[in-house]
Amino acid sequence: MPGTANIIAMKKIVQQLRLEAGINRVKVSQAAADLQQFCLQNAQQDPLLNGMSSSNNPFRPHRACSFL
């Protein structure tokens, strides 16, 4: 029957939705606070956020000293 495949697919969708409906959720205030804390705690170690001196930058060419 052509309808059976659709019903099987729909049953899977319903089963998945049941699973997802049942999970525990943390309050947004908690989640937001944790994200914020992570950012702030790791800010000092974030080179793209802070920038770096040329001596610490592996991609910045050293000024070469030449002996004349």
Place this chain on the structure above:
Amino acid sequence: MGEMEQLRKEAESLKDQINAARKAVQDTTLQEAAAGVAVVGRVQMKTRKTLRGHLAKIYAMHWATDSKLCVSASQDGKLIVWDSVTTNKVNAIPLKSSWVMTCAYAPSGNLVACGGLDNMCSIYNLKGKDGNVKVMRELAAHTGYLSCCRFISDTEIITSSGDCTCILWDIETGTQKTVYAGHQGDCMSLAVSPDFNFFISGACDFTSKLWDIREGTCRQTFPGHESDVNAIGFFPNGNAVITGSDDTTCKLFDLRADQELITYQDSSVMCGVTSLAPSLSGRLILAGYDDFNVNIWDALKAERVGVLAGHDNRVSCIGVSADGMACCTGSWDSFLKIWN
């Protein structure tokens, strides 16, 4: 007839239930919670290196875990492994199929992978005995294009496909371990969690899904985008997901609150997001767009704090190195650029 209608009703009721449960924990917004945090100052990065060598559009790039080497894939039919500091090409691997859409570097540094319109994921051994780089495995089973791939280890890789599924492969035997089915549209990208227990996928059904790698199940589904989700990444603490879409926005979804916390958008941004990567602390989100630019967003304040302009065509891929020292962009203009 009756059963289908019943199932549809049940599905709608469950969706309402999920929405209500999400609202029930929405005691604030990220915007409100971060009100006391100052916006990051203007971020200005310069192109430090330009990696030249590809002869056609670059579709993908991925950093090696050493933060020095990276691999790129171009529709000139080559995978190139670059030393990003010296700009030397360490390997130039000719591909059987030039229609490549993704590439990946194994965490060990021993293998790279790629795939595309050939529907296959090809694994290459960079450390072969005779020094030649050869195809080690061809993982074939997807019935649609390979959009993304990411190694879990030297023996396992996850792929996402235009056939709407993702697959976990055993590289040694070349067989499928797990098929992750559920998306109702082409899977466009995937990202593995920092603890390697989960992965997330973004698809053309406008949603992202969180999958338990070992259980093979979808844990959570995140709707919200109004078009294809092209790019996806984990926030560095593994508790949130960042997505980029053809709807011109990026969004942050928190896994534990099971909902969207914030949208990164600006009226001046009118084109789709192709790629994204967070900085080491997660405070910055770098996103590549169809308008040839990369926008840098303050993740907590949702304000644009910088732009990387330098490519002459669409930015197709972006990656931040593991040590957070540099960002690499790849473009349809055939160049890769290293910025910091």
